[in-house]
Amino acid sequence: MEIITKNSTANNTSSEINKRIWEILETVPDPEVPVLSVIDLGVVRKVELTQVPTSTCWQVEVFVTPTYTGCPAMDVMKMSIRMALLQQGFTDIIITQVLSPAWTTDWMSDIGKQKLKAYGITPPQYKQAVCTPDSFQQEEAIPCPLCNSYNTRLVSQFGSTACKALYQCNDCKEPFDYFKCH
């Protein structure tokens, strides 16, 4: 694997390095749902590079936004991003948390949604009317990730992690997680 060292970044333009950083971030997994990278999940909002004066080093600032405010996976993701960049020779790393605009499942990549389904978790539907506080709403139709049937039922709005709801398929009986819209 090509290792970018302080010296080898010297001749690269900032756009090349930026591209390289996004590639590195693609390899950083969500610890709870490891088939998703932090890019698939949409938590990395932007990367900024600043050349450190009188040196060939670049300072890397990665802007991340939390999925759920209390999600313990966020701390792990921040640490993993730092570790991945350190391993590739970047030493001057700042990770900045931004809260607004708030993360939404609409930012999850299409590839990420396919990976989720293959992993057995139904990916989030596009954000719609579900995000209102009204009680006993008509539930959206959520497909079973195993047999694709829409004949499913909500077991609990809150599932194994903050981001998931618990469903069961009425046809194949598979209990499954739904990455709920947010």
Next chain:
Amino acid sequence: MMTKQNLIDYTLHLADNALIIGHRNSEWCGHGPILEQDIAISNIALDYIGQARNFYQYAAQLQGNAATEDSLAYLRDVVDFKNCLLVELPNGDWGQTILRQFFFSTYQYFFFQQLQNSLDEQLAAIAEKALKEVTYHVRWSSEWAIRLGDGTEESKQRMLLAVDELWSYTGEMFQEAGYERLAVSEGYGIDLTSIKNSWDAKIKSVFEEATLSLPTVAWMQSGGKEGQHSEHLGFVLGEMQFLQRANPGAEW
């Protein structure tokens, strides 16, 4: 600086509300009536700890002097806490916990809707983020209030008791503390009278569906926001703060 201290107090009030109700909800972990609802209330507790962290981190940044989110949560005493009395009350039975959640989540829902427009960008950002989670809390707690209120003879009786127990603690949410009054005049705080009608209307409609009648008692408890707490908060802090006080700086 008067203004900065007020912003800190205002932020701490929001943080303390979230931390204490989050802690109370976490007491249900492993004790919920059924597994799915045990998970639900523990998830809600986690959302609150997240909210509390955001507010404490901001308060710590404003305060400087080596304050951290942990020092604010673990090393302040009862009189420094600015949470409403409602959130520190013991959980009671499941009905009482559900009803408190419904009262408080509905309050937070309308409150954060407004706070999103705060002149303080960080408070606005935290509110925008939290509102998404609170929306789920309102749905969940109102559905349970309806199921239990309009449920069996026993669930109904328990909900009626819960209403009696909690109602006099609901007024404090809308009574301005000094730092709230100043926060409104400085443009970053919420005028509580502006959300009271929305809260009343939502409670009324859910109570109707739950076949519960609204109490007519007008007398309300108060004091928590200004640091005058019930005896319960000391026990909450005793449990929550023990480790950091006995082993300062301990980490996982």
